[in-house]
Amino acid sequence: MPRVSDRYRDARREHILAAARRAFLRHGFHATSMQDLFTEAQLSSGAVYRYFPGKEDIVLAIAEDNMREVANLIRTVTEERPGESIGTVLAAAVELITAKNQDSGLAGIGVQAWSESLSNPRIGMAFGQMLSTLRAELAEVISRHQKTTALPAEPSAESLAGVMIGVLVGHLLQLALLGTDAVADTPAALKALWPPLPDQS
Known part of the structure; x- marks a missing residue:
């Protein structure tokens, strides 16, 4: 066979x-x-x-695939364009999320899965681990910026990574509830909020 x-x-x-x-x-x-x-x-x-x-395993696989794509995109942007601002990195991430939502309904599924994670210990634990991994990826990006640009060393890279996760989750929630048009200007807004910083060199 x-x-x-x-x-x-x-x-x-x-x-x-x-x-x-x-x-x-x-x-x-x-x-x-x-x-x-x-x-x-x-x-x-x-x-x-x-x-x-079982069904739980399918939900977790979908969530893992989505978070892996976001983390890979952030890694790619920062490795290929190391001088880009945090705003540009976040803008690229939300653009990916928006495109994925159009293809597969990522936002609606994400909101459903978050709700399930509050009452299902297995899904809740797995989501916590996935978010911790994504937060660590983002903290690494921010730490490099703190060492190579004028981005202040305080607050910590981990704290700033938590803010970035809040932006990404908020973007997903608005996509699910308000639709694509409501967040069309989000990439430009992120670049305006976090413009390029001058080199320290």
Whole structure:
């Protein structure tokens, strides 16, 4: 029997997650059953369970993928354009979030998942870990700015990273509740709030 390639497994996993996003957006997390997910993905229960033991695992996978994309984008922007301002980095992140929302309803799913994390200890713990990882990524970016630009050393990089997370979460919430038009100017506003700082050199 031929071995299943990593590319096939990745494609099948993404197919299931895309189906889950559509179902969650249409019916909500609680009203969507595993049978609904099988139907949406047009796969057997065994095919889905091979990748995800249950609905919680699908929610966590979606959240992890989304946070990983944001963290990767922030890392890419800061590595390829190390002199960019915090505002530019945040603007790039919210632009990614907006584009992802148009493709997959990221904002609505995110709000549903946050709500679930308040009453589901497993999801709450996983979300806390993911947010801590993202905060550490952002703190590293800010720390580099503090060492190489005129960005003040106080408050701490960790505290400033918490503010940046607040901006990203607030952007998601507004996307979910108010729509894309309400946040169309957010990238420009972030660049205005955090313009480039003069080099210390």
